Amino acid sequence: MKIHIKYMVSLRCKMAVKEELDKLKLKHTSIELGEVNLKKDITGDDREFLRKGLIKKGLELIDDKKSLLIEKTKTIIIELIHYSEENPKINYSDYISEKLDYNYNHLSSLFSEVTGTTIVNYIIINKIERVKELLLYDELTLTEISLLMEYSSVAHLSHQFKKITGLTPTYFKKIKQYKKRIMLEEL
Numbered sequence: 001m002k003i004h005i006k007y008m009v010s011l012r013c014k015m016a017v018k019e020e021l022d023k024l025k026l027k028h029t030s031i032e033l034g035e036v037n038l039k040k041d042i043t044g045d046d047r048e049f050l051r052k053g054l055i056k057k058g059l060e061l062i063d064d065k066k067s068l069l070i071e072k073t074k075t076i077i078i079e080l081i082h083y084s085e086e087n088p089k090i091n092y093s094d095y096i097s098e099k100l101d102y103n104y105n106h107l108s109s110l111f112s113e114v115t116g117t118t119i120v121n122y123i124i125i126n127k128i129e130r131v132k133e134l135l136l137y138d139e140l141t142l143t144e145i146s147l148l149m150e151y152s153s154v155a156h157l158s159h160q161f162k163k164i165t166g167l168t169p170t171y172f173k174k175i176k177q178y179k180k181r182i183m184l185e186e187l
Helices: 011-023 044-056 065-083 092-100 104-115 119-137 142-148 154-165 169-185
Strands: 002-006 028-032 035-038
Touching (some): 011 028, 011 035, 065 092, 065 104, 065 119, 104 119
Antiparallel strands (some): 028 035
């Protein structure tokens, strides 16, 4: 039996779900972002206990098809931007459409209707979050980050970064390094 979970976007979330499943002694074959495969059907009582346990951890069971499709779309984007070693050889819209086996226009309008933002904007926000993370690691240059995140140029990355955060990537990096130093000095 497959169950779907909303807001499950990280390895920590997977661990939280596993913990709740273990509490209820629910055997599973896999736990992926947004999805759990159980070895057998779940009873009404166990489903309710799981639902309550997940809510305490900031997660939710998904029951309706619209929410499920939105969460699957978000999961594909998050996995692609934050956890994938390679970017797809096709554009994001074709990739998402192919993975979910749905027309992109349908997915796009449903996503906008339910979340209040577009898929494109959700992708941009996730890319900028990933850029922030890479800037803080301080292992790659801005040019390398730009290439890795598939921006056409450093200027394009910088423009989107400033539009989303209000800061340039360089200034963001300086602020974070400065804050780190201040915190260390206060110890």
